[in-house]
Amino acid sequence: MELRSVDELMDLLHACRGGGTAPDRDRGAPVDSREHALQTAALLRRGRPADKELQVAGLVHAIGQLLRPGDDTGHADLAADSVRPLLGERVARLVRLHALGADDLVRMHAGGWADATLVEDVLALRHADEAGWTPGVDAGVLEDWRTVLELVSDRARATHHSPGA
Ligand SMILES: [Fe+2]
Known part of the structure; x- marks a missing residue:
């Protein structure tokens, strides 16, 4: 599934709740996945603060x-593929x-295969x-994130559609 709009992504994130205890943490903190x-x-x-794409x-x-849900393999790839058209290659790569x-x-x-900056960004994530x-x-x-999502999305589309890019 490819996300086509910020609204679609916001809806998905809104639906993101429950079942979200830290996967490798035995104490199972009561933090749901949206909160996480x-x-x-x-x-x-x-x-x-300046890196909106990383955020x-x-x-x-x-x-x-x-x-x-319930499929633990390939989650990161799946998420990366679904956000790539909307949020661009860098966000997709970080997620992957x-x-x-x-x-x-x-x-x-x-x-x-990865420069030092990319490794640093992934480690921060x-x-x-x-x-x-x-x-x-x-x-x-x-809702606090809508403007930032729109900014990143606009930038990703501009890059994607610019001639020769
Ligand atoms: Fe996580």
Whole structure:
């Protein structure tokens, strides 16, 4: 499924609730998946205020679980494919790579498949993803992100449609 509009994405993120305890955490924090998405994005906004694409990647990184519930394999690829037409190649790449282990990232870097900046960005996303499971944190509401999503989307479309790009 490819997301075609910010509204469509917002609807999907709105539906994103429940069942969202940290996957590899035995204490199962009572943070639902929408809250987790908001916390991940908010942490990236704090750490990397100028990088809207990275923040948006944090917001959408887990929509794969929603698109295909119960299927743990390929979530990151699925999420990346669905956001690529709307949010662009960089957001899609960050979402796809965030699920890789640190060793894989190091290997990609060593093999010339990922430059240092990309590895750094993916690690920032991973850290926010891991930290974004804190119960009781007020990370705002989805609507706060609409303008940023529209900005990233407009930019992605402009890049995509520009001649020679
Ligand atoms: Fe996550």
